[in-house]
Structures are given as C-alpha cells and as structure tokens.
Amino acid sequence: MVSRVIPVDAFDLVIFGGTGDLARRKIFPGLYRRYLAGQMTAESRIIGAARAELTDIAFREMIAAAIDEFVPKERIDAATVAGFLERISYVPIDAKGDSGWAPLRAKMRPSIVRAFYFSVAPSLFGDLAERLHAHDIADKSSRIVVEKPFGRDLASAKALNSTLADHFREDQIYRIDHYLGKETVQNLMAVRFANILFEPLWKSEYIDHVQITVSETVDVEGRGAYYDKSGAMRDMVQNHMMQLLCLIAMEPPYHFDPNAVRDEKLKVIRALETVPSENIVRGQYLAGGGDGSYLEHSENPASKTESYIALKVNIANWRWKGTPFYLRTGKKLRARASEIAITFKAPPHSIFDDVQGARENVLVIRLQPNEGMNLIVMIKEPGPGGMRLMQVPLDMAFADALGEHSEDIPDAYERLIMDVIRGNQTLFMRGDEVEAAWAWADPVISGWEARGDKPQGYDPGSSGPEDALMLMHRDGRRWREIKG
Numbered sequence: 001m002v003s004r005v006i007p008v009d010a011f012d013l014v015i016f017g018g019t020g021d022l023a024r025r026k027i028f029p030g031l032y033r034r035y036l037a038g039q040m041t042a043e044s045r046i047i048g049a050a051r052a053e054l055t056d057i058a059f060r061e062m063i064a065a066a067i068d069e070f071v072p073k074e075r076i077d078a079a080t081v082a083g084f085l086e087r088i089s090y091v092p093i094d095a096k097g098d099s100g101w102a103p104l105r106a107k108m109r110p111s112i113v114r115a116f117y118f119s120v121a122p123s124l125f126g127d128l129a130e131r132l133h134a135h136d137i138a139d140k141s142s143r144i145v146v147e148k149p150f151g152r153d154l155a156s157a158k159a160l161n162s163t164l165a166d167h168f169r170e171d172q173i174y175r176i177d178h179y180l181g182k183e184t185v186q187n188l189m190a191v192r193f194a195n196i197l198f199e200p201l202w203k204s205e206y207i208d209h210v211q212i213t214v215s216e217t218v219d220v221e222g223r224g225a226y227y228d229k230s231g232a233m234r235d236m237v238q239n240h241m242m243q244l245l246c247l248i249a250m251e252p253p254y255h256f257d258p259n260a261v262r263d264e265k266l267k268v269i270r271a272l273e274t275v276p277s278e279n280i281v282r283g284q285y286l287a288g289g290g291d292g293s294y295l296e297h298s299e300n301p302a303s304k305t306e307s308y309i310a311l312k313v314n315i316a317n318w319r320w321k322g323t324p325f326y327l328r329t330g331k332k333l334r335a336r337a338s339e340i341a342i343t344f345k346a347p348p349h350s351i352f353d354d355v356q357g358a359r360e361n362v363l364v365i366r367l368q369p370n371e372g373m374n375l376i377v378m379i380k381e382p383g384p385g386g387m388r389l390m391q392v393p394l395d396m397a398f399a400d401a402l403g404e405h406s407e408d409i410p411d412a413y414e415r416l417i418m419d420v421i422r423g424n425q426t427l428f429m430r431g432d433e434v435e436a437a438w439a440w441a442d443p444v445i446s447g448w449e450a451r452g453d454k455p456q457g458y459d460p461g462s463s464g465p466e467d468a469l470m471l472m473h474r475d476g477r478r479w480r481e482i483k484g
C-alpha cells in the first residue's frame with residue numbers, strides 16, 4: 001500500500017490564542033507532523049498571536065518545547081523541527097484594542113491562502129472578526145476556524161453564528177468538531193456508502209438497536225470550572241456523539257460533497273425526538289481509589305452537573321422508526337474506549353432447534369483505541385454432537401489491515417487543519433447543524449433543570465450508574481461490555 005501525501009497550497013495561518021493549551025497540545029504539534037510528512041510546504045507561514053509580549057525567538061522556544069512534549073520521540077527530527085520553527089513567527093495582539101494589528105497585517109502575503117484560527121474564548125470571536133476586517137487583514141477568500149464550545153444553548157449559538165455572519169460567509173467558517181477528523185469516524189461513511197453489503201440492511205426492519213459509547217477514564221482534568229457549566233450533555237453529546245449518530249443514521253448523500261453530507265446530517269438532527277425523562281440517566285462520580293469525587297474537583301460543592309449520561313434516543317423517520325439509539329458517555333469509567341455497535345435483529349425464523357444464547361449479528365466499529373471493525377456472525381460450533389450454533393467475531397484491526405502505514409494516519413487536528421487550507425468543509429459543522437443540535441439538547445437539559453434532578457453517584461472505575469443498566473434491561477437489551 002502506498003501512502004499518498006499531497007502537499008497543500010502555501011498558506012499564512014494565524015493562530016489567535018497561539019500560547020494557549022490547545023495550540024501547544026494539538027495545533028502546533030499537528031502542523032509539525034504535516035510538515036514532517038511533506039504536506040505543509042516550506043512556503044507556508046504560521047503566525048502565533050496572543051496577548052503576551054513575546055519575541056519570535058521566545059515563541060519558537062515555546063513551540064519547540066510543545067513538540068518535544070506532545071510529539072512521539074520517533075517522529076522528532078532535529079533538522080525538520082528547525083525548518084518548521086523557521087516558518088513560525090509571533091505578534092503580540094490586543095483582541096479588544098488596536099495594538100498589534102498593523103504588524104500582523106504587514107506579515108500577510110498577497111495571493112496566498114489566509115486562515116485564522118480562533119483558539120480563544122467565544123466571547124472574543126466578534127472582536128477578532130471585526131478587527132480582521134477593520135485592519136484589512138481578512139478578505140473574501142480568507143477562512144476562519146472556530147472551536148467548541150459553540151454556544152451553550154440555542155440562543156447563544158445563534159448569537160455566535162450571527163456575530164460571525166456579520167463578517168464572514170458561511171463557506172468561510174470552519175467549525176471544528178475534532179471527532180469528525182478521526183480516521184475511524186470518517187470510516188463510518190466509507191463502510192456505509194462504499195459497500196453494498198450493509199446498506200440494504202441499514203434500517204429498522206433489520207436493525208434492533210444501536211449503541212454509541214464514548215467511555216473515558218480521565219476526570220475533568222483541571223477544567224472543573226468549564227466542565228461544571230457544561231456537563232457530559234453539552235461537552236460530549238450535543239456535538240461529538242451527535243455527529244456519530246448522524247453518520248450512522250443519515251441517508252446516503254448524492255455525493256461526498258460538503259453541503260450534500262451536511263444536508264443529510266441536518267435532516268437526522270431535525271428528526272430526533274425530544275427525550276423524555278425516563279430515557280435519561282445522569283451520573284456523577286464518587287470518590288474512590290484515592291481520588292476525589294466530582295464534587296471535590298468542582299468549584300460548586302452542591303453541583304448537579306453530570307459527569308456521565310446515558311440516553312435512549314428515537315429518530316422519527318421512515319428508516320429508523322422503532323430502532324432506538326442508546327448513547328452513553330462519562331468520565332472516570334473503567335475503560336477508555338469509544339465504539340458504535342449496530343445490533344441486527346435475529347432471523348425471523350430459525351430452522352435449527354435448541355439454539356442457545358444470542359442469535360443476532362452485531363457490527364462493532366471501534367473508534368479508539370485499537371481502531372477497527374468487528375462483525376459478529378453465527379457459525380456452527382465445531383465438532384460432532386449435532387448442530388449447535390455459536391457467535392464468532394470476524395475481527396479486523398485497521399492497524400493490521402494497513403500495516404506500516406497505520407502510523408502515517410494523521411490525528412484529527414492535523415487532518416482538519418489541512419482541510420481548512422484545501423477549502424474543504426465536509427468535516428466541519430455548518431451553522432444550521434449546530435443550531436439544530438442545540439434545539440434538540442435544550443429541552444432535554446431544561447427538563448432536568450426544572451425538575452431539579454440530581455445525578456446518581458457512581459464508583460470511579462465502574463461502568464457508570466446502576467440506572468443506566470436499567471435503561472437497557474427494561475427494553476430486554478444490555479450494554480456491551482467495554483474493554484479498553
């Protein structure tokens with residue numbers, strides 16, 4: 001298999017919030033890897049912009065340290081790092097004032113792709129957008145990249161969209177959901193739309209239910225203040241899990257084209273039914289294993305924020321009527337693993353007597369770690385003694401299928417930033433999609449707030465609160481065991 005790296009056009013990329021955590025952890029290490037791979041060419045320039053008064057040299061030292069910390073040792077090549085750093089400079093800038101903008105403008109080159117990454121608090125989006133235009137830095141072909149959280153409800157998301165729309169067209173705005181940049185998440189579309197095998201069965205007639213799990217072992221990781229205002233619903237479900245659900249549930253787009261794909265996702269979101277309280281389980285981790293509880297990490301000792309949520313979601317359309325989607329995600333759980341499991345119905349009639357145990361096929365798509373696909377099929381139990389059936393996995397790890405090239409797979413941020421430069425919005429959320437997702441999430445959240453529901457405690461290292469098991473058991477189903 002040949003790994004194909006197609007260099008992108010030369011660019012000037014400005015990273016507002018260039019000294020921040022995301023820039024250090026993801027953006028710069030990702031860009032370095034693309035430079036190493038030959039995708040970012042030597043003609044490109046990256047300009048860090050933030051409040052701190054730093055020289056180019058001090059900023060480059062900071063980026064060198066970030067590469068050292070966040071890029072695996074075997075990918076660090078001193079000469080390549082030096083070459084990459086030469087392409088980086090820094091401008092101290094005042095997002096709310098006028099200082100720094102003229103020097104920034106002086107750095108921008110004509111006739112080169114211009115992109116501006118807003119790796120800053122959403123409250124600054126408007127200031128940045130306005131000044132980019134006032135100082136004649138952004139033009140009609142410039143792109144801006146914005147991060148989640150994109151609002152915390154429908155009203156705030158609309159306000160953000162309209163602020164951005166005052167200065168940029170929708171086709172210039174790249175809203176990142178890093179889940180869409182994950183290789184296996186894109187594989188969902190390849191599996192569904194490049195194979196004839198699954199699509200005829202991809203409907204409620206043949207699919208009993210779908211489980212989407214994003215299980216994390218980490219706690220709120222020093223982000224207690226942000227997280228306590230979000231909780232798992234806003235932090236994971238409204239965005240990442242919603243995107244996964246859409247890719248599983250959407251109709252085939254007519255083409256792999258940004259608007260065709262996003263139109264189909266939008267239709268799914270709009271078809272989601274409001275979730276009644278009996279289909280929601282929220283949890284909060286307790287203390288255990290020497291670690292403090294959620295409440296100890298939070299600044300609010302009476303917090304009712306959920307660090308775990310499980311939901312049964314119904315989609316009101318022809319394809320999915322009667323096939324529930326069960327979603328669950330949480331922190332401080334037993335394993336770090338994300339997967340989607342599509343459980344098919346048992347055959348309508350069995351020609352075999354005495355069939356013991358489960359009879360259904362399951363397609364499991366493992367998103368992380370150990371990315372791959374597993375199709376569980378029924379076979380005859382080997383050996384004499386009559387016809388007995390058993391379930392066996394047809395298990396494929398992508399690393400085995402891809403061999404040595406599995407290491408060349410870019411991480412989500414690398415891919416998404418390159419897509420910005422290429423001008424491809426397929427893997428970015430459109431404004432109407434984000435608003436529709438909030439329109440669905442808002443009544444769910446306001447419902448539990450109005451009821452004053454408290455999350456159920458769960459032990460760290462467990463698989464979540466007891467009630468989440470009941471959500472499945474009462475439907476005669478069970479969660480798959482999640483192994484890291």
Ligand code: BG6
Binds near residue numbers: 216235236
């Ligand atoms: C982020 C959330 O968007 O995604 C975090 O804010 C979460 O709380 C993270 O831990 C999970 O991402 P990944 O790529 O590690 O699954």
